Amino acid sequence: MATLGTVSVSITDASTTAETAQATADTASAGVTSLNTSSIMSVIEKQQLEYSLTVATIQYTAIVTTAKSSSISTTALTTAYNAMNTYESSLLADLTTASTVDRDNLTTLQSTYNTAYSNVQTLINDSFSSSISEAAASAATASTAASTASAAANSAGVVGSSASSTASVASAAASQASADYTTLSTGVSDGSLIHITTKTTIDEAVIGTAELADAAITNAKIGSVSASKLTAGTIDFSTITGTNINATNITTGTLDVARLNVGSLSALSADLGTVTSGTIKGNTITGGTISGATVSGNTITGGTISGTAITGTVINGGTINSGVINSGTKSTSSYNTSGYYPLTINASGVYTSTMFDSSVGLQAAINQASLTTSVRYFTASSDGTYYANEASLSNGQLTLTDGYTAASDNTFSSGITATGSVDLSSVYGINLYGNTQTITFNGLLSDTNKGITFTAYGNIKGNANQGTWILEDNNSSTTASFGIDTSTSNPITFNRELWVSNMGLGIAHQVRSKDGGGIYFTDDSSNRVDTYHKNIYYSGSSSKSLLSEKTNVTAADxxxxxxxxxxxxxxxxxxxxxxxxxxxxxxxxxxxxxxxxxxxxxxxxxxxxxxxxxxxxxxxxxxxxxxxxxxxxxxxxxxxxxxxxxxxxxxxx
Structure with missing residues (x-):
């Protein structure tokens, strides 16, 4: 019989989701590579890289477990992951400052890992397809054998009934012959009536049942009896032990047994309707509907599979009904006090993916219309708190929260005290909260440490090599430019008329008064101050000469x-x-x-x-x-x- 090999968990929706997630990750990785070619990695890039490495670690752990169960080599994938993880971890050692980065090396390591991951995923999919074909062939063979066995069982029932009837007749005849012989020989010496010393021929029908005494034929006097001679009566199998029964001759009828103890059931095929049992165990279980408190098997295939606990290396079914579905092997980490599986689907439809390593726990949960990812560190910071972050997508809003928990949270249940938060909402737009939250524009691919940053207060800061911040109209004509260089050598320039209430600066060398009022040069207390000029051209002048504005007034000499x-x-x-x-x-x-x-x-x-x-x-x-x-x-x-x-x-x- 063909044996269905062990392959990866391949529930259709989950496989599609995994492939889509991989495609998205590949696209995101390519985008990050194309956008970051400078030799400096900023703090924002480090946060993005940390998240990308976390996702890659979860994917890597899951696919290695699956590949090993299918005897698929992961040597190249492991080498590529370790190289990428070692280099990226060195970049993430300090998340608070920018670091030097070899972009070409980082791109090569990520590309090598993605290629190795894709190769292993292809081998797993090929193995799954081959196993499905073998399972189909085995199912067809089992179906033919089961039909033959059913027919043979029916035939054996008919033959057994006939043999029982014939045996009863023979037993009665033998008893009668014995009685007749006893009566005939009373008072006569043995052998005195007829003594046959040579071969004697007895004509057909001379000796009938009347001539045979009851019970006259013993077991020792019977050489063999053909089952075809048993045509009537009943055989009581409670007193008959059958060493071998040829199931080929069981062809019709129904074989009813109150108890069937089978050491090995190699082939069973037919429309079995609904199979209900407390425990069903088998290397391969295939059926239209499989129901049971416990259903276990290396491969379980069915249109509808129901059970309180369903366990199998591969489970294929149109519908799987279960209280809880756990996938993978529980982590042996000392932090896994809640006994999380790598993947759990509960009866409410909540998907939970969990991973632990030596110092951090990662969990992602899909709950109806929300998606939440959580990161918890188990090593305390210098202030005694534990770093934590969360990302939540729900109700049209993406919320990214960075902060800490007061105690080590290995159950992912403690609330985070936020030190920074970003909200992206289709209703409220983008909101930044926290001391370090910014929106940064890093310039062109050819730029080095240029661009500007919007702080959480909306202030604009120039990056180290940025000299000017420019405002342009739709035709790329400069409206205004603001010098933001640290050397203060770049000016602030307005290319259009500038108005402040009634006062205006015109582009035609003019200082304007909108309402026609006077123009004054004063200090903060509105006191007139001196002005200095090269040449003054005017049509009239006046001086400030009100007595009310003067003191120490005396007549001049x-x-x-x-x-x-x-x-x-x-x-x-x-x-x-x-x-x-x-x-x-x-x-x-x-x-x-x-x-x-x-x-x-x-x-x-x-x-x-x-x-x-x-x-x-x-x-x-x-x-x-x-x-x-x-x-x-x-x-x-x-x-x-x-x-x-x-x-x-x-x-x-």
Whole structure:
């Protein structure tokens, strides 16, 4: 009989899910490889790599167990996994800072592992297909043999009944012959009636049943009896032990037995209807409906399989009804105090996948419309807490939580105290919570440590080599650019008019007042401050001269200020930056070159900055000094006019 070999657990939906998950993992791995070609691995990339390695470890553990049960070599896969795990673990030793990474080596290790994983998965699928074909052939052979056995059992029943009837007749005839012989020989010496000394021929029908005494034929006098002579009566098998019964001759009828003890049932095939038993055990069990408190077998195949406990290396069925389905071997880790199996499906439809290693526990659960993955560390941090994280996808929202538990949580039941959380919702968008949560743009593939980062407060930080953050319109024309380099050499530039309430900066060299009001230069207390210019062109001017805004007001010494104005040495000149098109300039000169001053300008006319440094001439003071000079001159002119009039009066008599 063909034996169905041990293959991997191949429930159709689970296989499809595994293949889809593998395809998704391959796509994600390729995407990460293409996006990260720099020699530095950031903290965000490390978090992504840690999750990817965790998934790969779960997949690797499951497929190695399955492959070994099918005698499929996993040497190449193990070598590839160990190489990838060793290198990636070294990168993940410190999850708080960026590290140097050999991208080409990382890509090669991941590609080698994915290829080895795919090869082993293909061998497992091929083994499963071959085993199914052999099982089908065995089922057909078993069906033919069982039909033959049933017919032979029916024939044996008919023959047995006939033989029993014939034996009863023979026994009665023998008893009668014995009685007749006794009567005939009473008072006669043995042998005195007829003595046959030579061969004697007795004609047919001369000796009948009447001539045979009852019980006259003993067992020793019977050589053999053909079963074909047994045509009537009943054979009591409770007193007859059959050493061998040729089942080939059992061809019709029904063989009913209250107790059938079979040492080896090599072939059984037919529509058995519903088989119900407390315990069904077998190397291969195949049936339309298999029900039992315990169903065990290396291979169990059935349209509907029901049982409180179903155990088998391979279970194939259109429908499997069970309270709990456990797959794999329980981890022997000391942290597995709850006795988790690698995979458990309970009666409520909750899928739970669990794995333990020396320092961390991993669990994923699918519960109706939610998917949750949990990571628990069993080694305490320096502050006595235990690192933990979770990812939850439910109700249109993805939540990623990073934090810790107060105690070692090897049952995955303790709540996490969050240190950071990211929510992605179709209703509320993206929300970041925590001190280290960011959204980072790492620039082009050719960039090194460029891009920007949005912090949890929405602030923008430039990466180390990023000089400017640019805002552009739909035509890629720059609207504004913000210098964010650490050397502060890149400016902030606005390429459009900039308005702050009523005040505007126009692109046509303009400072604008939207409502037409005045423009003031003041300090934080709204006090007017000095302004410094090269040239000022204006159609009018005014100064701040309200008495209410002044203190220490006294009458000016007009003569003093007029004398100061008269002492100014005027000069014509050009600035060093002027060219031949600039006009000849006229003003007083502040001699900041010669020790013995060649040009006189009273210090009262100096303009100084907030630090007391001379920056030019205070034209406002100088103008008012000239006004004092004019007043003084007007006064003198009046006096002269008076004198002239007096002299003219004297002359004219």
């Amino acid at each position: 007009v003569n003093y200020w007029s004398n100061l104005a008269m002492s100014v040495d005027l000069a014509t000149y050009n600035y060093d930056t002027d060219d031949y098109t600039d006009p000849l300039r006229l003003s007083g000169i502040i001699d900041d070159v010669n020790a013995t001053k060649e040009w006189t300008l009273p210090e009262a006319f100096y303009a100084r900055d907030e630090d007391g440094n001379i920056v030019g001439i205070d034209n406002g003071v100088l103008l008012n000094a000239v006004l004092a000079l004019s007043q003084e001159q007007a006064k003198q002119i009046d006096e002269l006019n008076t004198n002239v009039l007096a002299m003219e009066a004297k002359i004219n008599g």
